[in-house]
Amino acid sequence: MPLLESLSLTGLIAALALPWLTGALVVRLLTGPNSGVNICLGYGFFLGQIVIIVLLLGWDTFFGGVRFLPLAALLLVLATSAGALVVRDNWRLPSRPRWPLMIWLMVAILLGLIGARFWLLLQELALRPVYPWDAWMNWVPRAVVWFHHAELTPFVLPPEWLIAPPEAEVYALGNWRASGYPPGVPLMLLWMMLGGGTADHTLLFLPWLVAPLAFALVLWGHLRTGGLGPVVTLVLIYLFLSLPFANIHTMLAGYADFWLGLYFSLGVMAAERWRHVGGMGHGALALILATGCAFMKTPGMVFAGLILMALILVGAGVSSRWLGRGVMLGLVAIALMLLGGVMPGLSAMPADRFLLPLPGFLPELRIQPQPLLPILFDSLFASSNWHLLWPVLGLSALAALVVRGWVILDSLALLSLVTAATLLVFVFGYTHYFRQAENLVTLNRAWLYLVPLTTYVMGVCWTSALRGSDGND
Amino acid sequence: MSGLKFQPLVGRGFFRDAESVGIREFDRGEAVLGSDAFFDASNLSTVRLDLAGVHPDSQVALLWQTLSPSAEVHLVELHRGAAEVTWHRLDLEPDWDGQIAQVAIGVYGLHSVEPIRLRSLDFQPPTREILARFLWQDWRLFQPWRQGSANHYSGTPAETPLRPVTVMIIWLVTALVLLMIFIHWRRLAAAVWMPSALVVVLVPWLVLDGLWQARLSDQVASTRARFGGLDQAGKRGMEDDALLQAQAREVLDHLEPLRGQRLFILRESMRHEFNRLRLQYHLLPLNVYNFGHQLPEPGHARAGDYVLLLDDPGGVEFYSEDEVLVDERFRWPATLSLEQPRFLVFRLEGPGEEAF
Structure with missing residues (x-):
């Protein structure tokens, strides 16, 4: 052959x-x-x-x-x-599920x-x-x-x-x-x-x-x-x-982009599991997967840091209220940054006005507001990259919110997702990396880092909505 | 216009049957069929093309001349999927104007096993039905992979007035609103409306995914047409830069054993250019320094290293009598090691020095 x-x-x-x-x-x-x-x-x-x-x-x-x-x-x-x-x-084979024919x-x-x-x-x-x-x-x-x-x-x-x-x-x-x-x-x-x-x-x-x-x-x-x-x-x-x-x-x-997204998502999911069921094993697994992020791409160090942040929050026993506040803060930051980038006057700030040095191998960032919103909107809601993922995410979150209330914000995965999205919006909307978004070379590949975790978060929203609709808490 | 009115302008092996005309062989990667015409472009701004035998990775273009004195030939690429019958808009073309005197269909690129066969080329005024056909055709358009495909997938040509994701979002939101109204009106239990909402989400998703699956099927068919049934070496021979690969292999054969050898690629373009990077990839595992267009400094290269001039970078001259390689900065004693149509390879035979 x-x-x-x-x-x-x-x-x-x-x-x-x-x-x-x-x-x-x-x-x-x-x-x-x-x-x-x-x-x-x-x-x-x-x-x-x-x-x-x-x-x-x-x-x-x-x-x-x-x-x-x-x-x-x-x-x-x-x-x-x-x-x-x-x-x-006491290893045992899983039993065959017993489902109806339908x-x-x-x-x-x-x-x-x-x-x-x-x-x-x-x-x-x-x-x-x-x-x-x-x-x-x-x-x-x-x-x-x-x-x-x-x-x-x-x-x-x-x-x-x-x-x-x-x-x-x-x-x-x-x-x-x-x-x-x-x-x-x-x-x-x-x-x-x-x-x-x-x-x-x-x-x-x-x-x-x-x-x-x-x-x-x-x-x-x-x-x-x-x-x-x-x-x-x-x-x-x-x-x-x-x-x-x-x-x-x-x-x-x-x-390497998809690998980074998968490692990041799995690390956060393992940390979330540690939070819910306990046992250091899940925490150790999350830590190992964080090293996977760092092995994949240079930005992976940042995503490894997000997994570590999640582990610290679990270890510190952070309350639901603070998780929810973190999610809201992130969403507000994203909205303000996106709107700020398209406001006249702000984007006229001279380039290189502010320089943000980063440690080690990471390049320094030249800070300047950029009109990322229309480019991001086109990529997420008009182009065929993601089918209907982002509208469905929004609707899923809305449904869960309506059925279960603000308790759905009590999610380490949601906090990690929103934090990662905030970082990406900042990098592409407020630094010289805007060029990479404008010419569409890097934007979608970076957004791919979030997609696996987005799917998991959607699943959590569906679980919340369906269990709430059954009267189960 | 029936295809029978067309004559061959470029290509070999012209034939005619009861319904069509065709060309069996390209001439230097081209086949063109043309015909006289006489009509006003503004009245007939849509075209229906019935053309078969085109390789999925080839390009098709409409060419035309008007009655203007310049006799300039205008061209527009016709983006086609896998279908033989396609529709195209010309009202957005600035040169589609005046009295059309000649039209032609050109096919460029790879040659299919089947001959090119033109059945008809019809010019029509735009109607609602035709505009709907355009939209569906844009949604089903097959465009082969490009290097930018891993960066962004738009799904439709840039000029498409209505994109499928936008339409499906409208459908989704409308359907959900109607569902919510119905649920509120009938006071349905959540156990009923949640699965219904899921179905409402799934239907437009399946429509979009159906389009994507069809596009992937076209892509796999195209890939199979090019690479199917071949071993790895055969596949490499079918890539766009197969010639460059063959030339790179000659360099590797010439430099054996490779370990310890070093080679500088010089090209006029700035770094991060496709051809020089591709050459470096095909020269693996040779140790290559692939930046710049000037000779290396004396401290950066040494006797025994090689210099490859790709596509004549300019500014570097080889004096065969003196056996020296010179540019405006430095000179290196060197011998010509290998000569290829696109590049020359020199071996540095001694230490370099400043040119003057």
Whole structure:
């Protein structure tokens, strides 16, 4: 079969499955026997990617070089050890759900819609060589070099490359800053290359296809545990998995944006779970997922910080009232910033009037109000990026508010979402990054960071509204 | 206008049958069929095109000349999906004016297995039905992936008067308002209206998703037409920059073994330009410095490094008799290592120095 030529299919499957299995078992150990299979598999996929990233970095540091078989063997040992602990901990298979025929029929229809979508996504991913610009410019090259060298050759900024001594083998990417980007995505790709035995194949990007499905498993687990019915939960999952812009980042694989959004969302969801059910395991899981954010993209450090903020709030036992106030403050800030950007006079402020230095690798921000509102409105409510996600979010929140009252604001996930949105509105509406919004290069990709968590928040709103409508509190 | 009135202007293998005319082979990536015409452009500002055999990644254009003395040829791209029969508006084209004397249909780009076949090109006045067709056609328009596709998906051409998401939001809000009125009027229990609201949300979402699914199907068909049934090397050979890839492979073969080798790419454009970045990608795992258009400073390069001049960056000269590479700043002893249509590769043979 031409598709599979020059590729070790066994190695590729092992590269995909071993970290996933290890991650799932570790999640199960962290979160306890009450976590269902879906939760373990869903979180486990992402935890497994972090395990791979850490193992590759560690192996290269301590043993020099990267090899598939030793690392795969180590993963197998980890998985076996974790599995033994799980079995000892009264492991049992989940029982088949007992639903009426009509429920099964609707579930089948929805799964059919999802299946039809992902069949197309799989074909596009498998047929087309790596295509989007940033993928072959920023993320894939490091993996290719590391694969050929069988070690993690350093990548440095161009000025350092020029003055590097002859004995220092360093590389520089064609995008000036890209050599300083976090190594998560190149390492994930490297692992697939090592397993598949090639640096150039479309199926190396299978994790991009699996990631949204794994997130869907977590959504299912959390929302079903929260009391949302199976059909409504699956409708929500279908809405998430059908989003055009998310689909594009699945099949035109190689970008880090969707990964950052997924890690951020999962970290916040784990923190929320810690808040509701207790147990340090969920907190530890959230902390690990925060490191996943930092591994993906430079802005990921900010989103890791938001997860840490959520964990601190949980640890400090912050009251519902303060969570609600934080949400309202964020919404008001967003509204004021958006309106301020289109008010005449304000946007006439001279550029570079205020400079905001940021720590470390982050660039300084030149502060100036910009008319972000019309661009954002077009992207969210007129363009086809998100179907009807944002109007439905608004309506869902309204419905929950009407049925349950202000108590719906008592949500760590909602606070994290609003805080992240506030930061994005500030960055794109009040700094020189407005250019990246104006030319539509970065705005939607940054907004993608919020989308998985938005879906979860929508699910929480639906749960509140439906339970309130049943007279259940 | 029936296709039978058209003659070949560019292309080879012209044929005619009972219903259509066609061209079997492109000539340097083009095929054009033209015909005389005589009508007033302002009266007939919509066009119906029945054209088959076009590769999904090709472009189709309408060309025309008026009776004006300049005899200038005007052109407008006709955005088409997978359909053979398409409708287009010309009233927004500033040059669609005056007495039309000649019209032509041009197809540019990739060649399909099937020949290009023109059945008809009809010019009509705009009617409500035709305007509705335009709208549906815009909503169903297939546009292949571009490099910007990962940044933004608009869903319709920029000039579309009514976008599907806007229409569905109006539908959604209207339906919800009606539902709320009905619930309040009939005093329905929440257990009834919540699922109803969900259905009201799902219907317009499914409409939009149906459009997206259809667009994806068109895209996968296009991708399969280009890359289907090929191994990875074959797929690479079908990419737009296959020629650049082949030339890059020659560089890699020439520089083997690659580890430890370094290469500077010089090009006239500023950094962050598609072709130079793409070349750097195809040269992996070679160690490439890909900035600027001038020779490196003596402290930044060394003997044994390579310099690649991409698309003649200008300002860099090679004097073969002296075997020296010179620009306005520096000079390097060098030998010509490899010559390709788009670039030259030189090997630095000694330390560099200031040019003057």
